[in-house]
Amino acid sequence: MECQKLVLERLRTAFRSGVTIPLNFRLTQLEALMLLFEDNENLILEALHEDLAKPKFETVLSEIDIVVNDLCYTISNLQTWMQPTNVGTNLATKLDDCFVRREPLGVVLIIGAWNYPLQLILAPLIGAIAAGNCAILKPSEVSKATEKLLAELIPKYLSQDCFAVLCGGAEETKLLLENRFDHIFYTGSQSVARCILQSAAVHLTPVTLELGGKSPCLIYGRLDMKSAAKRLVWAKFFNAGQSCVAPDYVLCPVETRDLLIPLIKEVLESFYGSDPQQSPDLGRIVTEKHWNYLTELLESSEGKVVIGGDSIKETRYFAPTVVVDVAETDALMKEEIFGPILPILTIKSLDEGIAFINKKEKPLAVYVFSDEPQIVTTVLNGTSSGGFCSNDGIVHMTLPGLPFGGVGASGMGNYHGRWGFETFSHKRGCMLRGWGLERVNVLRYPPYNESNLSWLRWATTAKKKSWAGCSVM
Amino acid sequence: MEKTFVDGLRDVFQSGRSRPLKYRKQQLRALLQLMTERQAEIEEALKQDLNRLTPIENDIKLAECEMAAWAAPQTVRKNFNSALDDVYIKPEPLGVVLIIGTWNYPWAMIFQPLIGAIAAGNAAVVKPSELSEHSAKLMKELLPLYLDKEMYKVVTGGVPETQELLKQRFDHIFYTGSSTVGKAVMEAAARHLTPVTLELGGKSPCFIDKNCDIAVACRRITWGKFANCGQTCIAPDYILCEPSIQDRIVEEIQKTLLEFYQMDPKSSPDYCRIINTRHFDRVLSLMNECTVALGGESDRSQCYIAPTVLRDVLPHFKIMQEEIFGPLLPVVTVNGLSEAIQFINARDKPLALYVFSSDKTVIKRMLTETSSGGVTVNDVLMHYTVDSLPFGGVGNSGMGRYHGKHTFDQLSHHRSCLIKSFALESLNDARYPPLTAARLSKAKFFLGHRLCLCDGVCVWAAVATLIALGLLAALVVVLKQTPA
Numbered sequence: 001m002e003c004q005k006l007v008l009e010r011l012r013t014a015f016r017s018g019v020t021i022p023l024n025f026r027l028t029q030l031e032a033l034m035l036l037f038e039d040n041e042n043l044i045l046e047a048l049h050e051d052l053a054k055p056k057f058e059t060v061l062s063e064i065d066i067v068v069n070d071l072c073y074t075i076s077n078l079q080t081w082m083q084p085t086n087v088g089t090n091l092a093t094k095l096d097d098c099f100v101r102r103e104p105l106g107v108v109l110i111i112g113a114w115n116y117p118l119q120l121i122l123a124p125l126i127g128a129i130a131a132g133n134c135a136i137l138k139p140s141e142v143s144k145a146t147e148k149l150l151a152e153l154i155p156k157y158l159s160q161d162c163f164a165v166l167c168g169g170a171e172e173t174k175l176l177l178e179n180r181f182d183h184i185f186y187t188g189s190q191s192v193a194r195c196i197l198q199s200a201a202v203h204l205t206p207v208t209l210e211l212g213g214k215s216p217c218l219i220y221g222r223l224d225m226k227s228a229a230k231r232l233v234w235a236k237f238f239n240a241g242q243s244c245v246a247p248d249y250v251l252c253p254v255e256t257r258d259l260l261i262p263l264i265k266e267v268l269e270s271f272y273g274s275d276p277q278q279s280p281d282l283g284r285i286v287t288e289k290h291w292n293y294l295t296e297l298l299e300s301s302e303g304k305v306v307i308g309g310d311s312i313k314e315t316r317y318f319a320p321t322v323v324v325d326v327a328e329t330d331a332l333m334k335e336e337i338f339g340p341i342l343p344i345l346t347i348k349s350l351d352e353g354i355a356f357i358n359k360k361e362k363p364l365a366v367y368v369f370s371d372e373p374q375i376v377t378t379v380l381n382g383t384s385s386g387g388f389c390s391n392d393g394i395v396h397m398t399l400p401g402l403p404f405g406g407v408g409a410s411g412m413g414n415y416h417g418r419w420g421f422e423t424f425s426h427k428r429g430c431m432l433r434g435w436g437l438e439r440v441n442v443l444r445y446p447p448y449n450e451s452n453l454s455w456l457r458w459a460t461t462a463k464k465k466s467w468a469g470c471s472v473m
Numbered sequence: 474m475e476k477t478f479v480d481g482l483r484d485v486f487q488s489g490r491s492r493p494l495k496y497r498k499q500q501l502r503a504l505l506q507l508m509t510e511r512q513a514e515i516e517e518a519l520k521q522d523l524n525r526l527t528p529i530e531n532d533i534k535l536a537e538c539e540m541a542a543w544a545a546p547q548t549v550r551k552n553f554n555s556a557l558d559d560v561y562i563k564p565e566p567l568g569v570v571l572i573i574g575t576w577n578y579p580w581a582m583i584f585q586p587l588i589g590a591i592a593a594g595n596a597a598v599v600k601p602s603e604l605s606e607h608s609a610k611l612m613k614e615l616l617p618l619y620l621d622k623e624m625y626k627v628v629t630g631g632v633p634e635t636q637e638l639l640k641q642r643f644d645h646i647f648y649t650g651s652s653t654v655g656k657a658v659m660e661a662a663a664r665h666l667t668p669v670t671l672e673l674g675g676k677s678p679c680f681i682d683k684n685c686d687i688a689v690a691c692r693r694i695t696w697g698k699f700a701n702c703g704q705t706c707i708a709p710d711y712i713l714c715e716p717s718i719q720d721r722i723v724e725e726i727q728k729t730l731l732e733f734y735q736m737d738p739k740s741s742p743d744y745c746r747i748i749n750t751r752h753f754d755r756v757l758s759l760m761n762e763c764t765v766a767l768g769g770e771s772d773r774s775q776c777y778i779a780p781t782v783l784r785d786v787l788p789h790f791k792i793m794q795e796e797i798f799g800p801l802l803p804v805v806t807v808n809g810l811s812e813a814i815q816f817i818n819a820r821d822k823p824l825a826l827y828v829f830s831s832d833k834t835v836i837k838r839m840l841t842e843t844s845s846g847g848v849t850v851n852d853v854l855m856h857y858t859v860d861s862l863p864f865g866g867v868g869n870s871g872m873g874r875y876h877g878k879h880t881f882d883q884l885s886h887h888r889s890c891l892i893k894s895f896a897l898e899s900l901n902d903a904r905y906p907p908l909t910a911a912r913l914s915k916a917k918f919f920l921g922h923r924l925c926l927c928d929g930v931c932v933w934a935a936v937a938t939l940i941a942l943g944l945l946a947a948l949v950v951v952l953k954q955t956p957a
Contacts, residue, residue, distance in 0.1 A: 016818070018842070021841070055906075055908055056908070056913075057906070057908030057912075057913055057916075058908075060913060060917070061904070061913075061916060061917070065917055087859065087861035087862055088861045089859055089861070090858070090859065093855065093858065093859055096855075098856070098859050098861065098862055100862065100863060101840065103844055105867070105868075106868075182868065190666060193666060194663055194664060194666060197659070197662070197663035197666065198660055198663040198664075200659070200663075201656050201657075201659035201660040201662075201663055202656065202660075204652060204655060204656060204659065204671065204673070204868065204869055204871075204872065206872040206873075209666070211666075223895065224895035224898075226898075227895045227898040227901075228895070230898070230901070230905065231901065234901075234904065234905055270905075271905060271906040271907070272906060272907075273907075279906070279907070280908075281906035281907055281908045282906075358487070371894070371895060376892060380563070380890065384565055384568075384886065384888070385888065386888070386889070387888060387889040387890070387891075388563075388888055388889065388890045388891070389890075389891040389892075389893065390891070390892045390893055391892075391893040391894060391895055392891070392893045392901075395554075395555075395891065395893075396889055396890070396891035397889075398552075399549070399550075399551065399552060399555060399560060399889075399891065400550075400552075401549030401550040401551070401560065402549055402560065402562065402889035402890075402891070403562065403887055403889055404889065407567070407886040407888070408567075408568075408644065408666070409666055411666075412666070412668040413668075414887070426844065426867040427863050427874060428844070428845065428846070428847060428848060428867070429846075429847040429848070429856050429859075429862030429863050429864060429874075430840065430847065430848040430849075430850070430856065430862075431847075431848065431849045431850065431852070431855050431856040431859060431862065432836070432850045432851070433849065433850060433851040433852040433855065434851065435685075435686050435689055435831070435851060438689050438692070441692075441693065441696075441852075444696065445692070445696055445732075445733060446696075446733040446734060446741070446743035446744075447733070447735075447741070447742075447743055448742075448743050457528055
């Protein structure tokens with residue numbers, strides 16, 4: 001589309017001019033983004049409420065504060081991150097300067113998702129700006145109010161030459177992807193991710209894919225059931241279960257399940273009252289389409305609903321629901337649920353639970369609830385996932401020191417904090433040599449001889465501190 | 474049949490056999506043994522294919538020595554709320570890695586990534602290039618004799634076999650070769666959401682500033698350009714210089730060529746050949762419009778092309794449209810540094826960039842105003858030899874990086890881990906509904922990072938310092954009060 005191409009051209013020209021390179025520019029843009037949040041908190045709360053009936057609390061924690069904290073962290077550390085890092089050299093290159101420069105990639109594309117419509121587009125943007133790139137933001141068209149707000153606010157606060165918001169649905173995104181970008185950052189589903197990766201291959205564009213999957217929650221051994229129930233319920237029903245890192249299903253022994261269910265009931269009541277529909281603290285399903293999907297999913301399940309199960313189409317309300325007697329082949333176990341339905345499957349042993357998890361695609365997160373460290377370690381070492389958290393849910397992604405991303409079908413690449421900066425940078429290996437020591441270089445020139453070769457090999461052997469203590473055959 | 478093959482390999486991986494560090498070190502030692510014991514055969518195969526062996530023993534030894542450190546969990550900074558938790562990043566193997574090699578350095582281009590794959594605990598399928606057929610054949614024979622043949626497989630063959638292989642699902646694909654095939658590899662990988670490392674190529678420019686030691690510069694460039702008969706992904710592809718020094722450059726290269734290969738490079742044992750007649754024809758055709766300053770001779774029966782320098786080459790010539798990958802060195806004249814930078818930036822980002830200058834501002838401008846996979850200043854190729862430097866391309870020249878620890882990292886998954894206990898549940902209360910304003914403030918406080926913003930400054934360090942100062946003050950008071 002002409003409009004898209006013009007925007008892209010404008011950003012490319014800006015990038016080529018070098019305006020995004022200086023630290024000052026990047027800091028100014030990041031600070032402007034902070035101001036965007038400070039000035040518009042009410043508008044943000046309204047938009048998120050309109051899209052997802054998101055309670056103020058959830059919006060503040062998961063859309064505003066998490067991004068603002070990342071901004072603070074990035075602003076405080078950016079100058080350090082931007083410094084070239086010196087690296088060790090071998091004997092032949094001892095007098096040379098070897099270092100790694102972090103350089104911007106160019107014009108990047110960030111495609112957001114609808115479940116955390118602000119966080120999932122602005123958190124990657126922090127990394128893109130910090131690394132010195134220009135960026136096009138493509139917010140999700142499903143979360144319409146936030147999409148509109150972003151389209152309005154971004155040009156008011158950020159440089160219009162360097163950052164742009166392009167709105168649209170699947171068709172527009174497809175067209176956008178025909179253009180060449182220097183990096184594509186996508187959050188969303190696996191099926192769309194495949195298309196994006198294929199479009200990226202045409203231009204050899206590197207991508208970061210933040211996808212999802214069925215994040216299992218293993219509950220095993222001795223544990224504090226009350227706290228476990230609270231943390232599980234919080235993580236599962238936050239944003240009405242529409243979180244990529246929500247615990248998707250529970251695996252536990254039958255005795256644990258029987259103790260857990262009444263506790264979950266109790267916690268749900270303490271969180272949302274006896275009639276969750278009346279609680280202002282429970283979100284809603286994003287669209288009628290998704291509500292239909294969840295309703296049909298529950299209907300086709302052969303499990304038994306022990307908590308909740310009711311829903312109202314007009315308000316897109318879906319009660320926090322727990323289902324038991326769920327078989328491995330059940331409808332609820334086919335894909336990521338992405339809603340407030342919690343299947344509980346029973347296992348007879350820890351090994352069975354681990355084998356169950358490993359039969360499925362690598363998830364974005366694996367959760368274990370147990371007071372026995374050995375059990376936690378066994379599950380950690382026996383499985384693979386984007387991230388891992390024991391005795392809680394979701395919170396591992398709030399720590400800026402931890403990279404957030406998937407593996408296998410749950411994604412590739414990562415971000416948050418410094419990781420976002422690195423994702424959007426090119427690490428350029430540089431060596432600065434002098435003019436001297438040409439006599440040493442002689443060793444490498446033809447005519448070749450064996451004695452020169454031996455000297456060269458000796459001189460290029462890496463000499464490391466740990467050498468003395470390491471057993472080489 | 475191929476599908477069962479990769480699935481079978483994944484089952485072997487999932488047995489967990491490749492995880493213990495002891496196993497990985499054993500395999501690396503076996504690889505070292507292979508290189509040492511069979512060196513003569515490998516060199517013979519290489520001679521028949523192309524040329525000489527690049528030493529990779531250092532890479533094996535480094536991986537073996539450092540593996541424990543590389544594989545150890547890396548702790549990270551916490552916020553107030555996670556102060557009592559264990560927070561770290563754990564490197565884990567990905568699973569089954571596919572390594573597709575290339576013909577110009579057939580052993581290095583397979584073994585260097587393989588070392589990282591083994592060190593990271595993966596299983597691997599190795600697909601050497603069919604163009605270096607003697608090396609491929611020998612690799613297929615030798616690898617199962619030394620390495621765990623159930624965990625590491627060699628698949629030989631050409632394009633159809635590679636395409637079949639690419640239909641299968643791998644956990645990472647490491648490809649070295651051309652951008653064209655790189656796109657096809659990435660597209661195949663897309664179907665399975667498989668991450669890729671692509672080590673591609675491009676036209677690596679070499680800018681010679683008039684303010685430099687031109688004689689030394691030309692010696693170094695000649696070495697880097699004509700080693701392996703120009704068939705190196707990071708060979709200086711073309712020279713950019715001001716017209717005033719073009720003659721001098723040609724003169725110095727001529728002197729150096731004489732020194733390196735004597736009067737007749739064709740009879741020098743140190744000068745290689747083009748890999749096959751197809752590439753020979755391709756490279757030769759690039760000379761068509763050009764003015765030959767040095768060399769230009771060729772002999773198709775031997776796939777021999779003399780070390781050749783072409784002068785006054787214009788940007789629109791065919792030789793400037795694709796990576797040469799042969800012993801032709803075009804000289805393109807530009808009017809100064811700015812024009813050189815513009816010239817470079819108008820083209821795809823190259824794998825390497827070279828600048829020769831004694832002027833720090835020239836070097837600085839080149840570094841800051843261009844982009845490339847890597848850079849060597851005042852020499853060529855050498856950044857490749859420092860394994861602590863990440864080696865890889867950007868844009869059209871590739872994605873991902875390797876060498877040393879970078880290979881290990883590239884072929885690992887860095888899994889974020891938060892190990893909590895059930896203690897301090899009261900702190901968590903702040904985040905639970907019903908969601909009151911008071912709870913919100915508390916939650917913000919504990920989840921917030923404003924207390925500890927800098928990587929280098931820790932709240933605990935600050936608190937510890939305060940306590941220490943307090944204790945010191947107390948000590949001083951006590952000492953003052955103690956009778957003499």
